[in-house]
Amino acid sequence: MSRLRHADVEVGTKLPERTFPVRRLDLVRYAGASGDFNPIHWNERFAKSVGLPDVIAHGMFTMAEAARVLTDWTGDPGCVVDYSVRFSAPVVVPDDDEGAEVTVGGKVRAKNGDGTVDVLLTARSGGAKVLAQSKATVRLAR
Amino acid sequence: MAINPDYLGREYPAPEAYEVTRGKIREFAEAVNDPHPFYVDPAAARDAGYPDVIAPPTFPVILGMAGSAQAIADPGLGVDFSRVVHGDQGFHYSRPLHAGDLLSSVTRITGIKALGGNELLTLETVADDADGEHVVTATMMLVVRGGEE
8 A cells, every 4th residue: 555755745735524324223333343333323213302403423433434535535544633623503414314424525735844734624414514623743754 | 410520630549450452452443343454463563563452542432431430320410411411522642552562541530511501521441551651541531411391
């Protein structure tokens, strides 16, 4: 697997945009793997009782999908130095086979002297911005 | 009900060290639909200079969630879990986690504040390896939604 080099990147370089499916099955599997069994992520009756439109995705599932745009771009998932997001809107996941979609993009906003770059990520689902202030610092190959 | 401000700075050490295993990394990578070879193929990870398979960037949320669960279970803190929503999340890495790591972690309450009828609780989980070297700090902000009462 080839690794992105620091010299290959400029401020403004765009990361390839990707769209990820989010289905009920994904949320069940993520609940098991992460240990987050909050019923708003799998129980429609409970989700509606607390005022949500339907079951919503784990914010951390969306954060993990957004990370793939970053780590597939660099080629090395061990490159991440800092990664932070704000969950600005829920990803609502209907009970059908298609589920929801999250579209993630990003661009380089700074090139640092220590071999790292700062990246801004965006994530949208159903017309809503689901991640805000989503940023990462990654170390690239020399 | 309100969060007790006296709990700012309180620490919750994990009761035991967390062992990072190949099986758990594979399970987590599959759950986020990420087939990167460094997560599942020890030879590929070693070729890249890692001691064993590495964990996806958001994997340490497992440690952060365990630490926040300890804090929320503390009756003196005064958090109603049914009103908790994840507000934001960050990770700062000294290095990626890899299979074989034995991580000791401490979760600290670093922020308690009110905002527009809600309360914001910030928890910081610091994980060190068996040599006492820092591996990752996970920062989690939880929004405790205000009640209608």
